Amino acid sequence: MALFEAVHLHKRFGSRVVLEDVSLAFEAGKVSGIMGPNGAGKTTTFNILTGRFAPDRGAIRFEGRDIAGRPPHAIARMGIARSFQLMTLFDESVVVENVMLALPAFRAAQTRVATDVFADKALMDEAREVLALVGLGHRAFQKAKDLSYGERRALEIGVALAADPKILFLDEPTSGLGAEATRSLAALVRRLRERFTIVMIEHDMRFLFELADEISVIHWGQVIAHGTPSELMANKWVRRSALAEVA
Numbered sequence: 351m352a353l354f355e356a357v358h359l360h361k362r363f364g365s366r367v368v369l370e371d372v373s374l375a376f377e378a379g380k381v382s383g384i385m386g387p388n389g390a391g392k393t394t395t396f397n398i399l400t401g402r403f404a405p406d407r408g409a410i411r412f413e414g415r416d417i418a419g420r421p422p423h424a425i426a427r428m429g430i431a432r433s434f435q436l437m438t439l440f441d442e443s444v445v446v447e448n449v450m451l452a453l454p455a456f457r458a459a460q461t462r463v464a465t466d467v468f469a470d471k472a473l474m475d476e477a478r479e480v481l482a483l484v485g486l487g488h489r490a491f492q493k494a495k496d497l498s499y500g501e502r503r504a505l506e507i508g509v510a511l512a513a514d515p516k517i518l519f520l521d522e523p524t525s526g527l528g529a530e531a532t533r534s535l536a537a538l539v540r541r542l543r544e545r546f547t548i549v550m551i552e553h554d555m556r557f558l559f560e561l562a563d564e565i566s567v568i569h570w571g572q573v574i575a576h577g578t579p580s581e582l583m584a585n586k587w588v589r590r591s592a593l594a595e596v597a
C-alpha cells in the first residue's frame with residue numbers, strides 16, 4: 351500500500367472543472383514528482399493533498415486513513431509537511447529561531463512565546479540538528495533576510511522539516527533559483543531522500559528527472575502519464591508535448 355494516495359479527485363471552481371478524476375500514489379521512501387504545463391491543475395492538486403482545499407469528490411489516504419477535507423493543521427500533525435512557493439520566513443529573526451518557532455515542542459508550550467527561546471537548550475539543539483540537515487548549520491545566527499535566495503529555500507525546507515514529518519511536499523522548490531542554487535537544492539533533496547518521503551511539483555524538468563523515482567504528468571486536470579523518468583522519456587506523447595528539452 352502506498353504511504354499516501356489520492357483516489358478519483360474531482361474539483362471545480364464555479365463552473366470550471368479544474369481536476370477530473372485525478373489519482374496519485376506516493377510510495378514510502380521515494381521521491382515522487384508532479385509536472386505539467388501552466389494552468390494544468392498542479393497547484394490545485396497540491397493544495398488538496400495538503401488540506402488547503404477539500405476535493406468535491408474523491409478520497410485522500412495517508413497511512414490508510416482518509417484525510418480528505420481535514421484542516422491543514424490536523425494534516426500537519428499527522429506527519430504531512432509542505433513548503434510554500436512564496437517564502438514564509440520571519441525575516442528579522444535569526445535562522446535558528448525560524449526553525450525553533452516551527453518545532454512541535456515550542457508550539458506545544460505556548461507559555462514560552464513570551465520568553466527567550468534561545469534559553470531552552472533542548473529546543474536549540476533540536477533546531478540546530480534541523481539546520482545541519484539542510485546545510486545551514488553555519489548560518490544559524492544570521493538574520494533570515496541576510497540569506498541568499500537558495501539558502502532561504504533551504505531554510506524554508508528546514509521549517510517544514512521541524513515537525514519531523516513522514517512525508518514532505520515541496521511546491522516548485524527551484525522557482526526563482528539560479529543554476530548554482532538549483533544544484534545545491536538537488537544535493538539537499540538527495541540527502542533528504544534518505545530520511546523522508548518527498549513529493550514535489552516542479553517546472554524544472556531536468557531537476558525533476560534527475561531526482562524523482564516516479565513522475566505523474568497532469569494536463570487539463572487529469573493525469574495523462576505516469577512512470578519512472580526513463581519510462582516517461584520513452585512515452586512519445588510526453589516527449590512531444592512537454593519533455594523536448596530534457597528528452
Ligand SMILES: Nc1ncnc2c1ncn2[C@@H]1O[C@H](COP(=O)(O)OP(=O)(O)OP(=O)(O)O)[C@@H](O)[C@H]1O
Nearest residue numbers: 363364366368386387388389390391392393394395
Ligand atoms: N481559486 C480558484 N478559483 C477559480 N479558478 C481557479 C482557482 N484556482 C485555480 N483556478 C484555475 O484552475 C486551473 C488550474 O490552476 P492551477 O493553479 O492548479 O494550475 P497549475 O498547474 O498549478 O498552474 P501553474 O503552473 O501556472 O501554477 C487554472 O485554469 C486556474 O485559473
